[in-house]
Amino acid sequence: MKNRLVSLLIPFFLFHSATSFAQKQKITVAVAANMQYAFKELRNEFEKKYHIQVDVVIGASGNLTRQIMQGAPFDVFISADTKYPENIYQEGFSAEKPKVYARGALVLWTIKPGLQLQKDLHFLLSGNIKSIAIANPKIAPYGSAAVAFLKKMGMYDKLKNKLVYGESISQTSQFIATGNADVGFTAKAVVLSDQMKNKGRWIELNSDEYPPILQAAVLLKYGVENHSSAAREFYEFLFSENAKDIYKKYGYIN
Amino acid sequence: MTHFSLQKKLHSAEGPLSLDVNCDIEDGAFISLYGPSGAGKTSLLRMLAGLMPPDSGMIKVKDEIWFDSEKKINIIPQQRLTGFVFQDYALFPNMNVEQNILYALGKNDSKKIIDELLDVTGLGGLRDKRIQMLSGGQQQRVALARAVARKPKLLLLDEPLSAIDNEMRANLQQTLLSIHAQYNVTAIIVSHDINEIVKLTSKTIHLQNGVVRQYQPPTEIFLNQFDEPGSMKGVFLSAEKAANEYEALILTGEQVIKISCSENDAKDLQKGDEIVLSFKGATAFLRKL
Amino acid sequence: MIETAPIFLTLELASLTTVILFFLAIPLARWISHKKNIFKTIAEVIVSLPLVLPPTVIGFYLLLAFSPSNSFGKFLDHYFDIRLAFSFGGLLIGSVIYSLPFMVHPVLSGLTSLPASLEDASYSLGKTKTQTLFKVLLPNIKPSLLTGIVLTFAHTIGEFGVVLMIGGNIPGRTNVASIAVYDEVEALNYHNANVYAAVLVGISVTILFLLYLSNRKLQEVKIL
Numbered sequence: 110m111k112n113r114l115v116s117l118l119i120p121f122f123l124f125h126s127a128t129s130f131a132q133k134q135k136i137t138v139a140v141a142a143n144m145q146y147a148f149k150e151l152r153n154e155f156e157k158k159y160h161i162q163v164d165v166v167i168g169a170s171g172n173l174t175r176q177i178m179q180g181a182p183f184d185v186f187i188s189a190d191t192k193y194p195e196n197i198y199q200e201g202f203s204a205e206k207p208k209v210y211a212r213g214a215l216v217l218w219t220i221k222p223g224l225q226l227q228k229d230l231h232f233l234l235s236g237n238i239k240s241i242a243i244a245n246p247k248i249a250p251y252g253s254a255a256v257a258f259l260k261k262m263g264m265y266d267k268l269k270n271k272l273v274y275g276e277s278i279s280q281t282s283q284f285i286a287t288g289n290a291d292v293g294f295t296a297k298a299v300v301l302s303d304q305m306k307n308k309g310r311w312i313e314l315n316s317d318e319y320p321p322i323l324q325a326a327v328l329l330k331y332g333v334e335n336h337s338s339a340a341r342e343f344y345e346f347l348f349s350e351n352a353k354d355i356y357k358k359y360g361y362i363n
Numbered sequence: 364m365t366h367f368s369l370q371k372k373l374h375s376a377e378g379p380l381s382l383d384v385n386c387d388i389e390d391g392a393f394i395s396l397y398g399p400s401g402a403g404k405t406s407l408l409r410m411l412a413g414l415m416p417p418d419s420g421m422i423k424v425k426d427e428i429w430f431d432s433e434k435k436i437n438i439i440p441q442q443r444l445t446g447f448v449f450q451d452y453a454l455f456p457n458m459n460v461e462q463n464i465l466y467a468l469g470k471n472d473s474k475k476i477i478d479e480l481l482d483v484t485g486l487g488g489l490r491d492k493r494i495q496m497l498s499g500g501q502q503q504r505v506a507l508a509r510a511v512a513r514k515p516k517l518l519l520l521d522e523p524l525s526a527i528d529n530e531m532r533a534n535l536q537q538t539l540l541s542i543h544a545q546y547n548v549t550a551i552i553v554s555h556d557i558n559e560i561v562k563l564t565s566k567t568i569h570l571q572n573g574v575v576r577q578y579q580p581p582t583e584i585f586l587n588q589f590d591e592p593g594s595m596k597g598v599f600l601s602a603e604k605a606a607n608e609y610e611a612l613i614l615t616g617e618q619v620i621k622i623s624c625s626e627n628d629a630k631d632l633q634k635g636d637e638i639v640l641s642f643k644g645a646t647a648f649l650r651k652l
Numbered sequence: 653m654i655e656t657a658p659i660f661l662t663l664e665l666a667s668l669t670t671v672i673l674f675f676l677a678i679p680l681a682r683w684i685s686h687k688k689n690i691f692k693t694i695a696e697v698i699v700s701l702p703l704v705l706p707p708t709v710i711g712f713y714l715l716l717a718f719s720p721s722n723s724f725g726k727f728l729d730h731y732f733d734i735r736l737a738f739s740f741g742g743l744l745i746g747s748v749i750y751s752l753p754f755m756v757h758p759v760l761s762g763l764t765s766l767p768a769s770l771e772d773a774s775y776s777l778g779k780t781k782t783q784t785l786f787k788v789l790l791p792n793i794k795p796s797l798l799t800g801i802v803l804t805f806a807h808t809i810g811e812f813g814v815v816l817m818i819g820g821n822i823p824g825r826t827n828v829a830s831i832a833v834y835d836e837v838e839a840l841n842y843h844n845a846n847v848y849a850a851v852l853v854g855i856s857v858t859i860l861f862l863l864y865l866s867n868r869k870l871q872e873v874k875i876l
């Protein structure tokens with residue numbers, strides 16, 4: 110009788126301790142859509158090292174910002190620009206100022222067969238090029254960088270009428286990838302991603318010719334208040350050498 | 364002469380019904396179509412109008428072949444010169460009385476007939492009225508005028524008076540007769556009202572289970588077959604003793620009459636029993652039907 | 653400050669879509685309302701699809717269809733030099749598809765509620781199907797027609813998902829008011845967003861109000 114009881118209890122204890130072992134810490138990170146490719150590897154590296162579970166919420170920076178300001182339970186926000194993290198800081202939803210973790214790289218991309226991409230961009234003036242996709246400069250830093258680039262090259266006024274605007278880098282890439290835009294300006298991270306890497310041709314543009322596309326991350330108040338140590342560990346990790354290697358791999362520059 | 368011979372498989376509430384009808388109608392005749400509900404009467408009218416395709420058969424109206432399944436002729440309803448009075452009148456709500464009748468006429472037709480029709484149907488003062496403002500009887504007359512406006516080769520009336528009250532009905536029956544006389548149209552009326560059938564029509568198609576049982580003048584079809592001469596059907600209501608005889612109340616048609624009869628006749632009868640009432644001289648005899 | 657171009661563009665898109673759908677939906681609804689067979693049921697399902705599909709899905713498939721890399725887009729580009737993506741014409745096509753059920757359903761509903769004998773009466777009086785449609789059927793379903801117009805117009809004013817996918821947000825051509833509001837919100841210019849929204853709501857309410865008022869007048873005449 111006693112043996113029976115013990116043999117019932119042992120699995121119970123084992124199970125209990127196993128689950129409490131599995132109850133490692135968990136944090137939630139909000140990630141801007143175009144960082145999602147790099148983020149996957151970042152997260153794997155981090156989870157390997159730190160035994161902290163990282164849940165991710167992917168969305169447009171604007172949407173995520175709004176959600177954060179409505180009290181969404183996110184610990185860290187990785188944005189694709191600096192405006193939204195700044196805004197979050199100004200509105201008091203983070204305790205510290207946001208920090209730049211990487212710079213975006215602008216590329217020119219096309220899937221049109223036979224279209225030669227030249228760095229001097231004169232080919233864009235040809236009648237064959239009917240639409241050039243860029244991200245909306247009002248709301249996306251890649252877009253305003255592209256506009257600045259065109260202006261620097263003295264081509265903006267001549268090409269203005271051919272521009273079509275994507276609401277985000279994802280949408281801009283969609284226009285290019287479906288062939289609706291003959292060519293377009295997008296993020297290097299997009300053309301290096303698994304889904305897009307064998308589609309069409311791209312050239313990287315000289316980063317001196319456009320203002321830096323700074324991407325910042327911010328440690329949120331919610332994170333500090335609820336998962337202080339785990340959140341901070343992850344936040345610091347974003348600026349580590351390990352992370353920097355990953356950014357480079359995915360097409361960001363430092 | 365209008366001749367038709369039509370076959371069609373219909374689906375009625377009681378199950379499938381094979382309609383097989385054969386008929387010749389003299390030009391200008393006013394005949395009736397009589398039979399239980401679901402016997403195929405409305406379907407027959409619709410086939411004649413071209414609104415329903417028969418499975419097989421032929422329709423010939425005054426030397427015009429409207430339908431011939433063997434020769435693959437099927438004239439569309441627009442090209443058959445028919446007038447159709449529907450059970451729900453089918454007047455156009457967006458038009459007034461005059462416009463409804465005008466609708467029937469083509470661009471080249473004279474408008475004079477409208478005045479004529481309004482006169483015959485007694486609708487003269489109502490020509491500007493929207494049809495929603497008319498009574499049932501008035502609407503029926505508009506429907507009739509509209510159907511006849513083109514002087515059709517065949518006038519088809521589908522229980523036109525079934526929704527009309529008794530008083531108005533007699534009135535409208537008169538209107539029907541006047542129209543028929545004035546324009547001499549060949550007309551077929553579907554009716555359950557034996558009164559109407561006998562008053563208006565010269566021959567009756569008695570349709571039952573999809574076939575023509577009889578095609579005779581109504582005076583023959585509805586002649587009662589009782590042995591007693593001059594007898595009629597009635598419903599026994601009550602009987603009371605009064606002096607040496609019994610006074611009975613009988614319902615005949617739409618009238619209640621009081622007669623004297625023998626105790627023998629009255630004693631086994633109960634209220635509601637159908638009886639045969641006959642007279643010999645001044646004496647009344649009752650027997651249970 | 654806000655620009656006026658998006659407002660005018662939206663009104664233009666909504667009006668043109670409504671007019672096109674009015675002339676498209678009537679014959680379609682008429683055809684469906686006649687005796688039923690399998691094709692008509694399929695048509696009804698297809699007409700109702702835009703109700704069920706998310707607008708972004710409709711927009712996405714239009715984007716693919718319009719692309720010069722795919723057969724339809726290639727055909728248009730090659731033979732007509734037409735590119736539908738990023739054009740007002742493309743938006744018009746998208747809107748017509750997106751708002752199709754909003755015009756067809758009320759008209760269809762109106763037609764099927766009419767007694768069948770009205771049509772039969774008209775045919776028996778020698779009138780063709782077309783004459784019957786214009787002189788008998790349509791005049792007697794005026795409230796349904798108005799409902800279709802109102803719903804289509806209002807629905808197109810609010811169209812966002814489809815335009816987002818295929819518009820390209822080009823000033824003066826495809827940057828409709830709904831996208832403009834979205835952009836202002838994304839840019840954190842909430843004041844501008846509110847102004848756009850207020851103007852849109854104001855115009856829509858006025859138009860709808862006028863249309864419903866005239867519908868009341870129609871109803872009064874019809875039934876007594």
